[in-house]
Amino acid sequence: MSGRQGGKLKPLKKPKDKNKEIDESDLAHKKKQQEEKKRLEELKKQAQQKGPLVGGGIKKSGGKK
Template sequence: MSGRQGGKAKPLKQKKKQQHDLDPEELAFKEKQKADAAAKKAMMGNIKAGKPLVGGGIKKSGKK
């Protein structure tokens, strides 16, 4: 037998992912992450559109 292998090498088999039940804390955390990502995406859209980050402008104390 020679040291050369003919043909294409077979890929290694990967383990199947196990699905585990998520507890309520994990579900709440994932929902919070989704909400944060959506808020960040909306804010980035506003920045690209040239809208101000905060409304109201400069606040003055009223004293002279």
């Protein structure tokens, strides 16, 4: 069993802590992020309803003469 067996063995991954303590500041931050996400989604929906923004401008003619 030589070959790839050399060196230190990697330690096993420990399970993630599920009982993580949450402060009021953490709750406020999460709430703020959710509100930002909702606001961005609403803005995206409104932008899609208005249509494309690149319709106007100077249009060039076919080719050079």
